Amino acid sequence: MKKIAVFPGSFDPITKGHESVIIRAIPLFDEIIIAVGQNPEKRAMFPLEKRLGWIKKVFMEVPAISVETYSGLTVDYCKRKGARYLLRGLRTSADFEFERSIGQTNKKLYPEIETVFLLTTPELTPINSSIVRDVYRNGGDASRFIPDGIKL
Amino acid sequence: MKKIAVFPGSFDPITKGHESVIIRAIPLFDEIIIAVGQNPEKRAMFPLEKRLGWIKKVFMEVPAISVETYSGLTVDYCKRKGARYLLRGLRTSADFEFERSIGQTNKKLYPEIETVFLLTTPELTPINSSIVRDVYRNGGDASRFIPDGIKL
Amino acid sequence: MKKIAVFPGSFDPITKGHESVIIRAIPLFDEIIIAVGQNPEKRAMFPLEKRLGWIKKVFMEVPAISVETYSGLTVDYCKRKGARYLLRGLRTSADFEFERSIGQTNKKLYPEIETVFLLTTPELTPINSSIVRDVYRNGGDASRFIPDGIKL
Amino acid sequence: MKKIAVFPGSFDPITKGHESVIIRAIPLFDEIIIAVGQNPEKRAMFPLEKRLGWIKKVFMEVPAISVETYSGLTVDYCKRKGARYLLRGLRTSADFEFERSIGQTNKKLYPEIETVFLLTTPELTPINSSIVRDVYRNGGDASRFIPDGIKL
Amino acid sequence: MKKIAVFPGSFDPITKGHESVIIRAIPLFDEIIIAVGQNPEKRAMFPLEKRLGWIKKVFMEVPAISVETYSGLTVDYCKRKGARYLLRGLRTSADFEFERSIGQTNKKLYPEIETVFLLTTPELTPINSSIVRDVYRNGGDASRFIPDGIKL
């Protein structure tokens, strides 16, 4: 059976932290789907098309990685895609408590799913999308926090 | 003096975690008031009447438990009800830090109040109302996370 | 049925934090047993007799409080005493994670037991027995951290 | 070179916790600028003029302390003011994780900046502006949580 | 290239938590080596032979899993075995902070290694080897915390 992982998120925008986790996870799976959730409750700063375009640009030379959008329950999307793995990065212990609740709930809803966590690298531990948005909104240079080659 | 405890919350909706904490606290108090706070700043997903109805249904055969709504400061409500105890469940260390600030502030405002904490059971530790709402909003089956016999 | 709570610990030595939690818990129970565990794996700084003597002195005028020693599993001791409650104070989130594991394990071993947590008061949050021992060992004045009227 | 520290925040409203950290930091710096950030994304409860007025009243007799507003990136403001230090108080471990991300990001954006943290005093650890607003909004007496001499 | 993972630990003794993480990780790797570290600084409660025997019994029908002992640096052992993955379970945020330091240090020492984390299941979250030893030492029934079919 093909090992398919879904990396769900809003990627508003994709950061070097996301990029690093995904690249390190490539050898672990046959296919990784970066799944951009469309959550009507959570207004994104950057339009969906931009967010998708940036991710595509970052991984365009990696055939094992695809980018999609989804709505509804993440585990339902995983079922539709035949994915048995969720991929997530862990930065801080606050992250961890949140991810544990989500991960254990997902497993209750779909017992075949397994959430696989990789660590961020130390240099990238302070960075998340919310901090990148904050730097950007205030006119700072966010380019060092996002993958090379993309421009907010 | 009657031992009266108030379990304050928005119960949006009540979860199996709430139910478990309240049931285990029954022998500790003469009376437990489940107090649904009306907070104009925090928009609930489910209408107040539904939230109250669910709680009443869950505990209708327990005479020591009543359900009320309140607005204003929780400790002022406790004073009006003659309650010397606040009852809360603890799930995670993030919960704990939040509850400690609230609990210690309540004691400053009303030194006779004591917040009494019980642990969630391990199986219910990942579940809170916010996760239940998320499952519900996305079309998932939230019934396993809420008390038996109620329907969102 | 009498509501009996056991407050287990090594009390090496008893601190103002312990004292505050126990005093505030008195109205909640009919009887509180302060149970000094004899753990051959954990060498105490102060001899058992001294530790017991200090606790007795602090609570000698409170008939609902007694002091005992025990060995073996805490929940087995609770069963022998007819106690359905364990009483513990919570200071920090590190404390909480430790107490949650112990509390949930105790409930697995003895489903009738309930651990009841009270918060420390803000002023006493930094203090625990280990810090008191450290101050004492280094010749500092630990008297402000322990109950009035006792002397290390 | 003059040692200038910026204490950034929204001070909505200033609390006894802020006051205590700033007073204890005075001997460490030649000048402390309390910088009230104007963040269009975050609606304050109290109008900017009131917030500034309260801070000025609290520190009006301390020549080393001034109060200003700023918008844009905090580190850009620090550069403009010639400030090499950011001053922050630490209350809880949740605070810490948040402050670490911000502090390490600020240093990436402006390597000459150093964030200096002081601890809150134990009595003030439960208090933050959000809790003060909550007490105020619900008609409670918030005066014990804010500096003497000011009135919400 | 074969995907080999090492699950290092002292397994003093193996718990249902370890067992659950390892079983769920089987489809992710071609081979999992359970590596019992021999650490002269850390005295185990159970003799090495017993610890190895229990693990072998638990996984004897899983050809992809083997059990070995090792000494020295974990990453040096991984290099010798051709393993590019370390496998670990995550229970609590205290665990997480510890594991993050170890995992990020291992990556500094051996950049090709990746630590892969799975969550414990909620029911097993309170259990670790130290709690099992504590129950056992005090004459409690630890059998519900360790894999079926083994006996301490």
Added chain:
Amino acid sequence: MKKIAVFPGSFDPITKGHESVIIRAIPLFDEIIIAVGQNPEKRAMFPLEKRLGWIKKVFMEVPAISVETYSGLTVDYCKRKGARYLLRGLRTSADFEFERSIGQTNKKLYPEIETVFLLTTPELTPINSSIVRDVYRNGGDASRFIPDGIKL
């Protein structure tokens, strides 16, 4: 009055993390005393002379920094040296909770003392002396974790 800070620790051994915090704190104080505590309860891995020698070598060209040993209470040592500041680095939230207890206790014992915290840099966040000892004990190359120019 001269601003004197004491950076207390066992420095078993000094790490790049310590070095980075101390260097960044130099402009904040007139004098920094690195104070190696002699704690008979805590056996160090490296002999005191070696630990002192390494620190001296690292900072020999910085006149504002001196190295000393001390025993007894840290705040008593600070009083003897006329130091009003304790300097500490913060890595993780587990660190923070520990440091907060120590820092708030020190202030109770000596109200004039202020603990000043700086953050580690992200790259050095995983490293502490205990991890360095672990790498060293197991024959790993610990040189990248300790200051340049010293050799364990």
